[in-house]
Amino acid sequence: MPHETLPQSADHQCDVLVIGGGPAGSTAATRLAEMGHRVTLLEKAHHPRFHIGESLLPANMPLLDQLGVRTEVEAIGMQKWGAEFISPWHDHRQTFEFADAWDKSMPSAFQVRRSEFDEILIRNAGRKGAEVIEGCRVREVEFLPDHAGALVHAQHDDGRSVTWRCRFLVDASGRDTFLGNRLKAKQRNPKHNSSALYAHFTGAQRNCGKKEGHISIFWFEHGWLWFIPLADGTTSIGVVTWPHRMKMRKTSVKEFFLEQIALCPAMAMRLKDAQLVSEVEATGNFSYSCDHSHGDRYLLLGDAYAFVDPVFSSGVMLAMKSGFEGADAIDTCLRQPQKSATALKRFDKVMKHGPKEFSWFIYRVTNPTMRNLFMGPSNVFRVQEALLSVLAGDIYGKTPIWGSLRILKAIYYLASLANLKRTLLAWKHRKFNIRYVEEPEGMA
Template sequence: MASRRSPHVVVIGGGPAGATASTLISQQGYQVELFERERFPRYHIGESLIPETYWVLKRLGMLDKMKSSHFVKKHSVQFVSPSGKHSAPFYFYDNKPHECSQTWQIRRSEFDVMMLKNAEEQGVAVHEGVRVLDVLFEGSRAVGVRIVDDAGNKREFRADVVVDASGQSSMLINKFNLRVSDPQLNKGALWSYYEGAYRDQGKDEGATIVLSLSNKRGWFWYIPMQDDTVSIGVVADFDYLFHGRSNHESVYFEEMENCIAVKERIANARQASPVKATKDYTYRAKQAAGDGWVLVGDAFGFLDPLYSSGVLLALKSGELAADAIVEGLRVGDTSRSQIGSWEAGYVEGMNRMRRLVCEYYDGFSFGEFIRRFPHHRGSITDLLIGDLFKKELDPVFEDIDSMKVRQVDAALPNP
């Protein structure tokens, strides 16, 4: 394809969603300019990959790089009840005997650099240390961006499509007042890193562990990473964690007292970083696209991290948007209906994961459900690995509802 003075696509943000969209569009011969305001590497939370990331990573040409990396291999997820009882591990390979069932626990500062370099290797013009000041519009159509580099130089780039992958500070979600918070998942998180914390051996060394608080008010993640580091964080209702309580460090350790299993695992460990916090949790944009513009990754929405879906949703939205944009460029249609044609199916998948998250907070027991409905074990594992985008999973939720009805009926007094 002959080059031209202006790019076909401008991407705002170089995280996983932006790197994915830009790479897949560039692979089809279109010119892409990507602007990232920071200079990588930079810190970011969201360190556990689930198996369905495999298929997008394969399309990106990232698999060999991941396989040769020093990231810890992840084969399963395990749950610990409020009483400290450990579930049997959910081994991904048992449900899907394919190499995609082994994934990784990543350090995002390294993974994001790998993704951005991979985009550059595949033809994306990557600009770091460049801030997008504004998205340019003609009427309701996005037609480009105005940028400023770290030397203060300003410039405009015209493009057929603008992809906003700028994360939770999304320029377009704010410009059009599109953000809708999720009142049912109004959560926050506190986390830190430990060196020398206990980890299981062999196949279980890299398992993600989800540990409920004894008071059932929230849960801890426990993610073994490379260099003898473990990421440990607590998630709970925003008001519970942050209102009327003292500093983040003290709250974090108070919640550890509510999770003896975590305390036991760090008994011989050293805290390796200050406690960090985030208070901006589950939300979604009212729409994923308009004429000439698309939102992907956290710029479109963020879902509670209970099942480690964050990077998957970034990669998947970037992939789906890229395919819609490529088809739109091919036929000369960059309208909302074309470049946002992926939104409905993506939201359905996102909603399936959201439903499973809400069930967990409502006291859902994986063990009890599988005992009552053993034929759903594969579907539950599909949800946990991120294979979300298929209607065949919906009977799981019908039986979750039926189990709830039976529990309510059993609790009612006899007439």
Template sequence: MNTHDTPTRVRSRDCDVLVIGGGPAGSTLATLLARRGRRVTMIEKMHHPRFHIGESLLPANVPLFDDLGVRAEVEAIGMPKWGVEFVSPDHDHRSYLEFGDALDKSQPYAWQVRRADLDEILFRNAAKAGAAALEGHRAREVRFDAEGADVDIDIDDGRRETWRARYVVDASGRDTLLAGQMRSKRRHPDHASSAVFGHFRGARRLEGRLEGNITIFWYPHGWFWFIPLADGTTSIGAVCWPYYLKSRTKPLRDFFMDTIAMCPQLAERLQGAELVDDQVHATGNYSYLGTHCTGERYAMLGDAFAFIDPVFSSGVYLAMQSAYAAVPLVEASLDKAPSSCTVERADFEKFMRAGPREFSWFIFRVTNPTMREFFMAPQNPLRMKEALLTVLAGDIYGSTPYRRPLQAFKTLYWLVSMAHPLRTWRAWSRRRDNIRDLEIAATP
């Protein structure tokens, strides 16, 4: 066989930790480990800046940016986001919630950002910290043994190499490299969502201080996001049940515009607006969980382990927090026999499930009429509104005492739901049937 057609695979690099993926999770971990003197190599299959959806950040991200030393850079590219606007087809008014009303008043805002810009800032910061940060490198297969792992790498100049690492971190996002290789990725049993999205110029935003706020619009098949960006464009996305996306019989752009027309309040904001580059993107059912996220020589971060839904903008925050949580596990695995790190692994597994679970309670109910009423008419008995905003701000890992008032909120939700049994039954039956429809469609 011609060697020019099949590049020779050679071993060319050894490191303590190989981080696969140069997004927020991978870049954060690479920075933290490099600061601790570890030999870290981070690879990204593409070249920064590269497009990525997920543009809305949470106030709880801000202390992480401070710790990484990139807050000023993020602020320079960001649109300040002080809260959330909710728009319902069943209400004549609009509801506004501000992060500054959460239990902890010290984190009142975040930003909306172009992910291409944010991810590049974090990637370059890892390189400044001492990590080897390489672009155009795609990991294809990981083979573990008692001492570490061999990782096959395809480089975009045509070379193919095998690298050696003592520990491997999968931060490949929705590529879910290790979960796919190990067949540990599972469709989420309790949720199913798809999305169609694009960027517009000339969308009508809120005024003044509220201009950068995210808006959530409900419509018959789910909800829309409306995310104003600092460059004047606005990210618009329709999140829907997968069956609705599968019903498409026309070009994606036309389908998207027809979907926007189902939400008159959004359509009004887009009058005269122009779709940037005439581009519309779609993603099928993206809700999934892994059966596990650690092994003796590896860990999975952020979306490489699980992703539920973007409604509360938790993706970047959970990814970065997973990197912080992984540091004790990775260092223990490097410093002592990995087989003895059962406590660290158990702690990390617990941490990785806690965040998605906290947000999921709201995600599963966001289209329910009772939850919609709560968002459209928020009240604060027993500090329930403050606890809700604490979760929406991402302040779920610190010492803020939100759990007792949050439990009161959940109890009230169940009481109101039981007081309207027919409405509640119809909402949950529709949800059940939508998920079942997907299961039927996936059956051979």
């Protein structure tokens, strides 16, 4: 494509500059380079680097196919055919298989080390023509008048300062939310807030056979825990709990993490012979969203736009989907400026859709009524197939799940009203840390 000549007020020029080399940024850079745009991707770290969020969804697989990296991901991944939910208030564990979702064509995904997965994506962007620069942190951005793009000031690891002039800017900086913070667009999610601690173990007790790669979700009194088996024998373990719980801790982060695991006997049993082989990381108050997804010559992608509770492993899929949609919108804006408004409106709709559909379940996942629906599923009116489609990430295509999801939500609300006292007590326990003893299912 013909490239617009930009004034020589910067060290370098490009059509699109991408801040961040995670799944969102690498996906967008790859797609834009394939479209013929001059793309520069700036990543503050050097790959491989540690990142949490190791569980992919079946809906990731078509995206990996389009990027041409599926074979590489399969080589580093643990195949994931489903998920299991374990509740101390129920006498069984509930297993779901993705093959039982509405659309049977996406039966599996993978658990991956993010250091390996993210490196595959960023190297692919470089192979496809994007200029990838690691160890270079963006410091400031100046938006230029008359829709002329932006001037980006960055700094290399060795202290050298450098500037880029770009026609379009992409913020894919993850939870750093570079533009979200500077534009005061980032807002704490008032409906849901959690904190997480996580680490890697070896020697954890896994399921056998085909279920070895299942992600396991454990409920406990103060939130939930994850168990994600990786291909090299390591297992990712995480505890998600309320921020006020984190503030109450009087021990080290490591000790507090192990104390929370001990409060969940089913998880503790899986780790009784395991060894902690990494530092324990902690993050707090992590549910947020920005009040807009785009502006004049810039977009926010993935976690730079919003981050929700990771209980359904939606993060990587939402990030990559935003990369595809963002690249399409930018291509339209640069080639056909008269269609920019329509393209950006579509982009904004897609960005809001994903977090919205997952969040309805996330806000309620620790509620007793929602637990009961997960632990005792019914496929009346195909509601179980619709729920499995959400768990698989199949929320953007033409799969006709929405009528069944409305019925599922109606069942939830009716069951909550039928057990109003328990529902209110659970809400108070979570919001105000008012303790109550929840009786086993069937005894309430």
